[in-house]
Amino acid sequence: MSQAIKIGFCVAYDWYFLEHSLPLVYEQADRICLSLDQDRISWAGKPFSFDDEAFFALVKRLDTQNKIDIYQDDFHRPELAPMDNEVRQRHLIAERLGKGGWHVQLDADEYFLNFAGFAKWLRGFNPSRPVNIRCPYITLFKQLDSGFLAVDRQQQLWADVSNPVATNAPAYYHGRVSHWFNIYAPYFILHQSWARDEQEIREKISNWGHAHDFDTQAYLDFWLKLSPDNYKEAKNVHPLDKEAWPLLQFVPGQRIADLVPFYTENPPQTPSQLRLLWENSLWASRLRRVLRFQ
Numbered sequence: 545m546s547q548a549i550k551i552g553f554c555v556a557y558d559w560y561f562l563e564h565s566l567p568l569v570y571e572q573a574d575r576i577c578l579s580l581d582q583d584r585i586s587w588a589g590k591p592f593s594f595d596d597e598a599f600f601a602l603v604k605r606l607d608t609q610n611k612i613d614i615y616q617d618d619f620h621r622p623e624l625a626p627m628d629n630e631v632r633q634r635h636l637i638a639e640r641l642g643k644g645g646w647h648v649q650l651d652a653d654e655y656f657l658n659f660a661g662f663a664k665w666l667r668g669f670n671p672s673r674p675v676n677i678r679c680p681y682i683t684l685f686k687q688l689d690s691g692f693l694a695v696d697r698q699q700q701l702w703a704d705v706s707n708p709v710a711t712n713a714p715a716y717y718h719g720r721v722s723h724w725f726n727i728y729a730p731y732f733i734l735h736q737s738w739a740r741d742e743q744e745i746r747e748k749i750s751n752w753g754h755a756h757d758f759d760t761q762a763y764l765d766f767w768l769k770l771s772p773d774n775y776k777e778a779k780n781v782h783p784l785d786k787e788a789w790p791l792l793q794f795v796p797g798q799r800i801a802d803l804v805p806f807y808t809e810n811p812p813q814t815p816s817q818l819r820l821l822w823e824n825s826l827w828a829s830r831l832r833r834v835l836r837f838q
Contacts, residue, residue, distance in 0.1 A: 547670070547712075548574040548645030549663055552637035553652055554630070555580045557592035557747050559599050561652040561736060564800055566606050568656050572663035574645070576612045578603065579637045585620040587629035590750055615640050626756060631716050638714035646677075648710045649720050653736035654681075655800070657808050662731040666710065674713035674724045678706035679731050680814075682807060684739035685781065685792055686770050692739055692803065693775050696793040709733065728823045730814040734807055736800060738767060758783045 551573045553562065562578075570576070584594045603612055619633040638647050646666050656662065666677070683695040697705045706728055708720045715722040738745060745767065749760040763783050770778060775794070780786035797803045 547667060549648060549666060550575045550577070550641040550645055551648045551650065552577045552579060552634070552641060553650055554633055554637070555599075555652060556586060557594060558652050558740075558744065559594065560602070562606070563602060564804070565650065565652055565655050568804070569648075569650070569659045570606065570609075570611065572659055573611060573648075575641055577615050577637050577640050578612060579615045579617075579619070579633060579640070581619045582616040583618065583620065586750075587620060587626040587633070588750065588756070589620055589622055589626075592747060613640065627718060630719060634716045634720060635714065638716075646710050646712055647714050650709065650733075655734040655736070655804055657732045657734060657804065657811070659731075662729060665729060665731070669727075671712065671727075674715070674722075675711065676708045676722055676724045676726045677710035678726050678728050679709050679733050680705045680728075680812070681707055681733050681735045682812065683735045683737045683789065684795075684803070685737065685789070686767065686775075687739045687741075688772055688794075690772065691794055691796045691798075693770065693792045694795045695781070695789045696791040697789070707733075728820060730820065732807065732811055734800075734803060739800075742768065 549572060551569055553566075553576070555562070555578050559580075566576075584592055586592050600614075603614065606612075615637065617636065619636070620629055621632070624632065634649055637649065641647060650656070662679070683697075684692050685695055686693040708722070708726070711722060711724060713722075713724065715724065717723065738748075740748065745764060749764060766778075766781075770792075772794070775792045778792050780790055781792065782789040795803065795806070797806060
């Protein structure tokens with residue numbers, strides 16, 4: 545018997561991205577939870593703009609099979625740091641969806657390029673222990689008049705370009721990260737991330753889980769100055785772990801809707817099956833750990 549696939553989304557000020565991200569995963573999902581702060585207050589304790597009427601109309605239009613549960617609660621405890629509020633919300637989503645099966649957690653601005661393939665892979669994978677499933681991200685950094693700037697990570701190790709998106713035993717301690725063993729899956733996620741208009745970026749850096757972790761104004765100033773003429777000069781652009789985003793590259797396209805089919809047809813290079821077996825081997829992981837400390 546295949547395991548159920550349960551998908552949770554943390555929904556906030558950028559809920560409208562669900563119009564593109566939700567249909568990409570809807571058919572293969574058994575249950576979907578859209579989790580939203582009841583007071584429209586962020587993890588950082590700041591009110592955010594939200595069009596309730598348009599949001600509920602969108603969900604009604606997309607939920608053709610009655611799979612979606614809208615879960616509203618207090619996710620902005622003032623005694624908690626923004627990241628702790630995020631972790632708490634993700635745990636409550638998992639509890640809402642119930643034990644068992646695969647728990648997939650995504651954000652509204654994350655577009656799964658081949659979720660049908662990923663879902664088939666998940667349903668055929670039955671590990672005997674708790675695991676994290678990590679998938680590689682294609683990160684969009686800025687939208688220009690003529691296209692998008694994306695993070696160029698082709699030369700980085702597979703583990704460095706992947707993020708946890710699924711687990712069979714939710715035990716998050718930082719965002720979607722847990723201490724379980726990591727399994728790498730060759731299915732890409734297009735992350736809109738910083739490719740938004742200026743007002744959206746200002747709202748993002750004020751309200752997300754890392755709002756207190758870096759100089760948001762200095763980073764915003766850097767982002768605003770990027771252009772087709774100077775983006776090649778930008779190096780190490782991640783706001784927290786600079787070397788995680790070493791370079792930027794130009795990608796043609798006027799809208800996100802253009803990029804999903806583009807990357808589906810032109811995916812970045814993936815590791816060989818042999819390399820994936822090495823990355824996903826528990827014994828190889830132990831060997832790497834021993835070698836690291838010698």
